[in-house]
Amino acid sequence: MSPDLPKSDVSSGLNFKETELTLGLPGEIGRGTSSLIQIPGSSSAKLTGTKRGFSQAAMDLNLGRSFSVEHDDSACEQSESENEDLSVAKPPSAKAQILGWPPVRAFRKNVITKSCHLVKVAMDGAPYLRKVDLEMYNSYQQLLSALEEMLISCSTIPTHPTRNYLDEKKLMDPASGVEYVPIYEDKDGDLMLVGDVPWKMFVESCKRLRLIKISEAIGPDPRTPQQSASCTS
Amino acid sequence: MQRMACSFPDEVLEHVFSFVQCDNDRNAISTVCKSWYKIERWSRRRVFVGNCYAISPDMVIRRFPDVRSIELKGKPHFADFNLVPDGWGGYVAPWISAMAAAYPWLEEIRLKRMVITDENLELISKSFKNFKVLVLSSCEGFSTDGLAAIAANCRNLRELDLRESEVEDLSGHWLKHFPDDYTSLVSLNIACLGCEVSFSALERLVGRCPNLRTLRLNRAVPLDKLANLLRRAPQLVELGTGAYSSELRPDVFSNLSGAFSGCKELKSLSGFWDVVPGYLPAVYPICCRLTTLNLSYATIQSPDLIKLVGQCQNLQRLWVLDYIEDAGLDAVAASCKDLRELRVFPSDPYGPEPNVPLTEQGLVSISEGCSKLQSVLYFCRQMSNAALMTIARNRPNMTRFRLCIIEPGTPDYLTLQPLDVGFGAIVEHCKDLQRLSLSGLLTDLVFEYIGTYAKKLEMLSVAFAGESDLGLHHVLSGCEKLRKLEIRDCPFGDKALLANAAKLETMRSLWMSSCSVTFGACKLLGQKMPRLNVEVIDERGTPDSRPESCPIDKLYIYRTVAGSRFDMPGFVWTIDEDSAMRLS
Numbered sequence: 001m002s003p004d005l006p007k008s009d010v011s012s013g014l015n016f017k018e019t020e021l022t023l024g025l026p027g028e029i030g031r032g033t034s035s036l037i038q039i040p041g042s043s044s045a046k047l048t049g050t051k052r053g054f055s056q057a058a059m060d061l062n063l064g065r066s067f068s069v070e071h072d073d074s075a076c077e078q079s080e081s082e083n084e085d086l087s088v089a090k091p092p093s094a095k096a097q098i099l100g101w102p103p104v105r106a107f108r109k110n111v112i113t114k115s116c117h118l119v120k121v122a123m124d125g126a127p128y129l130r131k132v133d134l135e136m137y138n139s140y141q142q143l144l145s146a147l148e149e150m151l152i153s154c155s156t157i158p159t160h161p162t163r164n165y166l167d168e169k170k171l172m173d174p175a176s177g178v179e180y181v182p183i184y185e186d187k188d189g190d191l192m193l194v195g196d197v198p199w200k201m202f203v204e205s206c207k208r209l210r211l212i213k214i215s216e217a218i219g220p221d222p223r224t225p226q227q228s229a230s231c232t233s
Numbered sequence: 234m235q236r237m238a239c240s241f242p243d244e245v246l247e248h249v250f251s252f253v254q255c256d257n258d259r260n261a262i263s264t265v266c267k268s269w270y271k272i273e274r275w276s277r278r279r280v281f282v283g284n285c286y287a288i289s290p291d292m293v294i295r296r297f298p299d300v301r302s303i304e305l306k307g308k309p310h311f312a313d314f315n316l317v318p319d320g321w322g323g324y325v326a327p328w329i330s331a332m333a334a335a336y337p338w339l340e341e342i343r344l345k346r347m348v349i350t351d352e353n354l355e356l357i358s359k360s361f362k363n364f365k366v367l368v369l370s371s372c373e374g375f376s377t378d379g380l381a382a383i384a385a386n387c388r389n390l391r392e393l394d395l396r397e398s399e400v401e402d403l404s405g406h407w408l409k410h411f412p413d414d415y416t417s418l419v420s421l422n423i424a425c426l427g428c429e430v431s432f433s434a435l436e437r438l439v440g441r442c443p444n445l446r447t448l449r450l451n452r453a454v455p456l457d458k459l460a461n462l463l464r465r466a467p468q469l470v471e472l473g474t475g476a477y478s479s480e481l482r483p484d485v486f487s488n489l490s491g492a493f494s495g496c497k498e499l500k501s502l503s504g505f506w507d508v509v510p511g512y513l514p515a516v517y518p519i520c521c522r523l524t525t526l527n528l529s530y531a532t533i534q535s536p537d538l539i540k541l542v543g544q545c546q547n548l549q550r551l552w553v554l555d556y557i558e559d560a561g562l563d564a565v566a567a568s569c570k571d572l573r574e575l576r577v578f579p580s581d582p583y584g585p586e587p588n589v590p591l592t593e594q595g596l597v598s599i600s601e602g603c604s605k606l607q608s609v610l611y612f613c614r615q616m617s618n619a620a621l622m623t624i625a626r627n628r629p630n631m632t633r634f635r636l637c638i639i640e641p642g643t644p645d646y647l648t649l650q651p652l653d654v655g656f657g658a659i660v661e662h663c664k665d666l667q668r669l670s671l672s673g674l675l676t677d678l679v680f681e682y683i684g685t686y687a688k689k690l691e692m693l694s695v696a697f698a699g700e701s702d703l704g705l706h707h708v709l710s711g712c713e714k715l716r717k718l719e720i721r722d723c724p725f726g727d728k729a730l731l732a733n734a735a736k737l738e739t740m741r742s743l744w745m746s747s748c749s750v751t752f753g754a755c756k757l758l759g760q761k762m763p764r765l766n767v768e769v770i771d772e773r774g775t776p777d778s779r780p781e782s783c784p785i786d787k788l789y790i791y792r793t794v795a796g797s798r799f800d801m802p803g804f805v806w807t808i809d810e811d812s813a814m815r816l817s
Binding site (some may be wrong): 100101102103105106170187 | 309
């Protein structure tokens with residue numbers, strides 16, 4: 001669909017001929033035919049050369065000043081020189097989040113928000129429960145470190161914790177010397193020893209955590225009589 | 234000769250014209266002679282208005298007195314990414330009012346990026362006795378109350394499709410407003426709704442509509458209810474599940490699996506929010522029939538994705554998260570030989586580091602293995618010119634290529650060069666390319682390639698690219714078929730715009746934001762080009778309060794025969810031929 005503007009109108013109003021950007025690069029003719037149309041696949045060394053060439057071309061463009069954009073000349077010059085300095089659009093700082101970038105629709109962003117899996121942690125002897133977000137950890141080691149720190153925060157003497165992971169996944173409160181075993185209640189309501197199943201499976205099935213004192217762990221739990229003494233190794 | 238041309242009675246010509254549906258062809262027919270113009274305008278039943286401000290409702294009605302189906306588009310595409318402030322416009326109200334009076338037999342309304350209110354919906358439901366199709370794509374401004382009016386009053390409704398619209402969820406009861414004797418539903422898409430719809434009403438509705446072919450549920454519909462719905466509609470062709478998660482239970486699984494197996498016509502699946510991988514095998518029996526699979530909400534890992542997609546030998550369209558990884562795309566390339574369209578969305582778009590091993594290699598594999606690939610949307614974090622050249626050589630039949638390298642200004646990771654030659658290869662080899670989105674480090678050179686080679690290009694999206702006005706000039710002067718150009722954060726100023734002012738009248742629209750266009754240039758364009766609306770969007774206050782050489786914030790230029798619009802908000806300025814600055 002071609003515009004049916006009368007040509008005379010167009011050319012008199014905006015002086016197209018004078019404002020026509022010429023693609024000839026004054027002073028660049030000696031560079032040969034590759035100066036304008038770089039064939040895809042040519043070496044990158046040529047590319048950098050061409051890039052320079054276009055920056056210069058921007059300065060050398062045959063632009064008429066006759067179209068009447070009223071502007072303060074000094075302000076105009078300043079913006080042009082800014083343009084020249086700007087060889088490539090400056091990407092913003094890596095940390096800043098840019099409005100509307102990357103171009104992802106809002107309803108897609110909501111889907112991928114990290115889910116939060118909070119479970120209660122009951123520590124034997126503690127008067128209140130705690131909560132941890134299982135999604136914050138990627139392994140049993142990280143979870144147990146966090147639980148141990150919770151134990152420490154409940155004790156009166158702040159000391160450096162000793163880790164005892166071996167195979168048993170026991171925790172120790174260094175102040176009292178009492179050892180705890182972490183167990184959890186799964187989706188079926190059964191009490192399980194922490195650490196038997198792969199981490200991700202554990203996260204999916206864990207409903208609540210409990211840290212029971214070793215002495216209590218030896219006998220069966222009164223709530224679930226079928227749990228055997230072998231829940232501690 | 235003339236006598237022969239006129240010797241056909243109008244009815245015969247009208248009958249002949251009825252076989253011509255394409256708008257461009259019908260437009261051509263109307264230019265042959267007065268008689269043909271007259272017959273054509275009386276028999277035009279479908280009108281597409283790509284920019285609702287390009288023409289007024291009255292002008293459409295005057296030219297085409299008996300329209301049955303209308304499609305309107307409102308806001309510019311970048312509104313999808315929050316670049317268009319609220320209140321900008323795109324109101325459908327004047328169209329609905331005008332059509333309510335003029336087109337009592339209107340059957341179909343399709344809107345994209347428009348603002349539609351509950352009052353508008355109610356007016357639709359009461360004005361058009363034979364109303365059949367309502368598609369609201371990325372629309373906003375209405376609530377479930379408006380949907381209730383549609384449900385209650387549109388006795389002949391076939392399609393209600395809310396595609397990605399923003400709906401105010403007042404309650405799920407709106408679904409109950411479909412009368413008990415209403416049975417004509419063919420397509421229902423409520424995937425965008427947040428709240429729970431009345432499930433019993435949904436079940437009854439699905440059960441009594443024998444022609445239901447498309448059902449896209451929302452996330453709130455639980456998985457354990459899905460089987461019952463499917464058993465009531467085994468004729469479904471397109472299904473969108475709700476949340477695809479539930480405790481793993483063998484009875485629920487076998488029920489679901491059986492229900493899926495009973496859907497022999499199912500060709501398209503979507504939904505899959507909150508996927509529990511253990512339930513995926515329930516769809517395995519139907520995978521071989523699937524042509525469309527939308528897993529773009531499914532946060533499952535590559536191995537599960539591979540198991541699923543590996544069985545979809547007839548897949549033509551795949552939308553997926555980058556959790557699929559390069560390895561998964563290798564598997565797709567090996568299994569899905571009929572693939573036409575691939576979209577890979579980012580799972581962690583704002584993270585500074587890659588969170589999954591998805592690179593340019595996945596796309597290269599697809600381009601090698603899928604010979605029918607035409608349409609690509611790909612988010613990734615690294616790209617090379619070599620990969621782009623390989624993709625271009627492999628797939629010269631591509632028509633849509635949208636690449637988003639997440640970090641702006643990212644160079645070729647192998648050579649640290651700009652990606653100019655890579656994209657240059659795309660436009661050079663893909664001679665039928667209609668749509669292109671650029672990203673990464675790009676100089677003016679890429680625009681020279683585009684202007685030289687992209688002769689069929691209709692839509693171009695540019696961000697954080699280029700060096701000077703020469704870049705924009707290449708595109709405006711070279712791309713003969715360009716209709717839509719959207720640019721953000723590029724160092725393009727006044728020169729190319731003014732030098733190519735006439736070009737803008739051959740295009741639907743131009744969007745430029747965070748560039749270097751001055752208010753002076755906008756005023757000049759607005760004064761000299763009466764058939765363009767030059768709209769300056771600036772929330773900092775009137776552009777007159779700053780020097781004319783100061784760059785404006787956002788610019789939206791579109792061709793129109795309707796003059797300046799009257800519904801502009803306070804932050805939009807336009808310039809008229811009388812060079813007075815017009816505020817709405």
